[in-house]
Amino acid sequence: MKDSVIWVAHDPSVTAATSECMLLDNAYIQAVRTFHESLPGYQPTALIPLKHLAQHLNIGALFVKDESTRFGLNAFKVLGGSYAIARFLARSLNIEDKALTFDQLNSCIQRKRIQPVTFYTATDGNHGRGVAWAARMFNQNAIVFMPQGSSRARLNAIRAEGARACIVDMNYDDAVRYAYDQSKADPQGVLIQDTSWLGYETIPTHIMQGYGTMIAEACDQFEAQEQSQPTHVFVQAGVGSLAGSVQGFLLNRYAQHSPMVTVVEAKAADCLRQSIEQGKPVAVQGMHDTIMAGLACGEASMIPWKILTSATRCFASVLDPIAAYGMRVLAAPLSGDLPITSGESGAVGVGLLVSIMTNPELASMRSYLNLNAASKVLCISTEGDTDPQSYRHIVWDGMYPSR
Numbered sequence: 001m002k003d004s005v006i007w008v009a010h011d012p013s014v015t016a017a018t019s020e021c022m023l024l025d026n027a028y029i030q031a032v033r034t035f036h037e038s039l040p041g042y043q044p045t046a047l048i049p050l051k052h053l054a055q056h057l058n059i060g061a062l063f064v065k066d067e068s069t070r071f072g073l074n075a076f077k078v079l080g081g082s083y084a085i086a087r088f089l090a091r092s093l094n095i096e097d098k099a100l101t102f103d104q105l106n107s108c109i110q111r112k113r114i115q116p117v118t119f120y121t122a123t124d125g126n127h128g129r130g131v132a133w134a135a136r137m138f139n140q141n142a143i144v145f146m147p148q149g150s151s152r153a154r155l156n157a158i159r160a161e162g163a164r165a166c167i168v169d170m171n172y173d174d175a176v177r178y179a180y181d182q183s184k185a186d187p188q189g190v191l192i193q194d195t196s197w198l199g200y201e202t203i204p205t206h207i208m209q210g211y212g213t214m215i216a217e218a219c220d221q222f223e224a225q226e227q228s229q230p231t232h233v234f235v236q237a238g239v240g241s242l243a244g245s246v247q248g249f250l251l252n253r254y255a256q257h258s259p260m261v262t263v264v265e266a267k268a269a270d271c272l273r274q275s276i277e278q279g280k281p282v283a284v285q286g287m288h289d290t291i292m293a294g295l296a297c298g299e300a301s302m303i304p305w306k307i308l309t310s311a312t313r314c315f316a317s318v319l320d321p322i323a324a325y326g327m328r329v330l331a332a333p334l335s336g337d338l339p340i341t342s343g344e345s346g347a348v349g350v351g352l353l354v355s356i357m358t359n360p361e362l363a364s365m366r367s368y369l370n371l372n373a374a375s376k377v378l379c380i381s382t383e384g385d386t387d388p389q390s391y392r393h394i395v396w397d398g399m400y401p402s403r
């Protein structure tokens with residue numbers, strides 16, 4: 001079990017909102033929420049209290065944001081792709097209005113009859129499905145590339161949204177470069193990628209802002225149910241855009257009372273933890289063999305990296321059994337708590353939290369994080385059973401046992 005979790009304490013010299021954080025302040029995120037609320041089928045996802053599990057773990061409260069119902073797509077990711085696509089289309093149509101809505105944008109697209117754009121992207125599944133869905137909502141096209149080893153179920157879910165999608169013979173990071181090249185070769189092509197690098201910043205910033213809807217909803221719900229804010233947040237990371245968005249939003253909302261954030265990665269692709277340890281961005285090469293497909297990214301995104309390195313105090317990378325453990329704990333709750341269907345990348349935060357609170361080998365992490373009876377913890381289940389067969393192998397058949 002000890003080797004299942006590797007963590008580093010990070011002491012940012014100044015824990016302050018960087019200019020990147022300011023892109024996630026309340027005013028921006030309020031406009032993003034207005035956009036998402038205008039989309040057909042919008043409903044805030046549930047924040048589920050796990051009161052009995054919190055008591056069992058000797059913490060004050062535990063809440064899980066359940067993203068499995070987001071727009072019927074089984075994951076939070078569509079929040080990013082849809083907002084970035086809307087902002088791109090709005091700019092092409094010279095719409096300056098900050099409080100963009102779905103109807104306003106769609107009627108303008110129909111009136112002006114723009115030539116359809118083809119949105120390109122690379123994905124482990126959820127982001128590509130969100131891009132395909134948003135492209136369809138705005139009558140545009142999408143072409144999606146998935147890395148080697150991607151699941152057929154996730155590929156088919158993207159195709160079901162009307163996108164052209166295929167699995168390419170490369171890892172995630174190379175698939176991103178491939179999607180970029182393909183988009184450049186197409187005069188109508190635009191890359192909607194959820195990772196940033198020097199010179200490719202606007203769209204990934206909009207994607208991070210799109211995730212703001214989720215964390216803003218979660219904080220509102222937390223405060224309404226608990227009459228106080230979270231003290232700790234566990235957030236999982238692939239390239240780090242979600243984690244950067246969450247950390248940046250929390251810093252803006254709670255300033256010096258910002259919760260302690262733990263970023264959780266898959267050990268096979270723990271580019272953020274390694275980068276923090278080495279003090280500079282590090283790429284993890286290879287095929288990133290993990291059940292946490294959404295976290296199988298070997299190169300950190302530049303914008304969230306700047307936020308996380310300036311503010312986040314704990315980075316953990318974990319082996320697959322920790323994610324599988326979280327899936328089972330959420331699927332078969334203590335009496336009185338609700339069950340949550342959480343996929344491999346979705347459940348890892350809960351898997352880590354339960355391990356920290358129950359495993360003596362992780363006592364030093366527990367004490368560093370100051371997790372105790374006064375702690376009020378927020379975890380984010382970022383996906384449901386996006387690969388149902390794999391979900392059942394793990395939850396029903398007990399694959400990836402933890403002990």
Ligand SMILES: Cc1ncc(COP(=O)(O)O)c(C=O)c1O
Pocket residue numbers: 075077124126127194236237238239240241242243293294295297345346382383
């Ligand atoms: C379910 C799920 N959770 C978390 C993440 C991590 O997000 P990011 O790549 O922004 O770090 C992903 C990424 O695809 C995902 O699909």
